[in-house]
Amino acid sequence: MKKLPSHTTTIVVVLCVVVAVLAGGIRFVWRMGNNVGYAPEQPIPFSHQLHGGDLQIPCAYCHVGVDTSKHAVVPAVNICMNCHAVVKTESPLIQKLKGYADRSESIPWIKVHDIPDHARFTHERHIAKNVACEECHGDVKTMARIKQVKTLQMGFCIDCHRKADVNASINCESCHY
Ligand code: HEC
């Protein structure tokens, strides 16, 4: 077999390296921005800007138990009906909402923030130490549609935990089962 001229070999090798670096880079960037910007369309366009911002309904009125449990549950439709049994009943959106309530069906909200099952997270401990919702969820009160704005990856968690004034655990077992 005819030996390739050495400069061709060099070009091939360089190209392989460039492709490998690019692929690694893309993967890295993708991991960095994992889920940031994720803002799925919800079954009913519920606005935090309106309810949390303009109307100033406290977060815990709907996210019952956020300060006492692991999860910050998404409210059941009957909480919405506390107001919407009478508020804006002429709206097609509210009629759709009432449909779920009448059928005793839960609204299939799409979960936005989600960390892998091998990582342990609890709201309670953070709320007890006055860590604001905004630290991890961004300025929810200005969001017409919920959007993930922080990576919620390990580096993000640890950056805060190791701050001198926070001094929370950075032991692996604290966050991993
Ligand atoms: C404390 C009272 C209150 C609660 C609880 C409440 N809302 Fe509302 N909601 C309002 C008010 C007030 C408006 C604005 C009405 C207007 O535009 O005149 C509104 C507007 C809306 C609209 C916009 C309707 C339109 O056609 O413009 C939607 C959709 C909505 N709410 C969904 C919900 C859902 C879903 C829940 C439960 C998760 C909920 N609301 C809970 C008071 C409430």
Ligand code: HEC
């Ligand atoms: C009137 C009820 C209501 C109030 C008040 C409210 N929320 Fe919500 N929240 C909801 C509903 C319903 C959803 C699910 C639909 C959606 O994602 O828009 C939700 C979703 C969320 C999510 C995303 C959950 C996920 O799937 O990852 C976050 C974060 C959140 N709320 C934070 C807040 C914060 C912070 C406040 C206070 C500033 C607040 N909420 C006030 C009803 C409410």
Ligand code: HEC
């Ligand atoms: C220290 C970070 C942090 C703070 C502070 C925080 N959250 Fe969360 N939140 C998360 C993480 C991480 C998830 C995803 C949890 C999972 O996948 O198990 C989440 C999930 C949620 C969800 C979806 C339901 C659930 O529990 O999985 C809601 C709703 C929510 N948060 C609301 C709030 C509200 C309201 C506050 C303030 C009272 C708040 N969060 C404060 C990190 C935080």
Ligand code: HEC
């Ligand atoms: C903005 C700061 C901040 C961020 C971001 C943050 N935490 Fe924390 N975390 C705290 C504070 C403050 C405590 C409470 C420490 C205490 O009780 O002494 C805590 C406590 C904890 C605990 C309990 C630790 C123990 O000793 O048992 C776990 C688990 C935890 N955080 C997981 C997470 C995870 C997972 C994330 C990322 C998704 C995260 N945290 C993001 C500030 C933060």
Ligand code: HEC
């Ligand atoms: C403050 C909480 C926290 C601490 C402390 C922590 N982790 Fe994590 N770790 C997370 C979270 C949240 C994730 C999932 C999100 C992600 O992929 O980064 C994770 C993911 C991981 C992963 C999977 C990475 C991947 O690419 O999916 C490994 C491996 C890991 N951690 C190992 C460790 C080891 C080893 C330690 C101790 C030196 C440690 N973690 C300490 C929160 C933590």
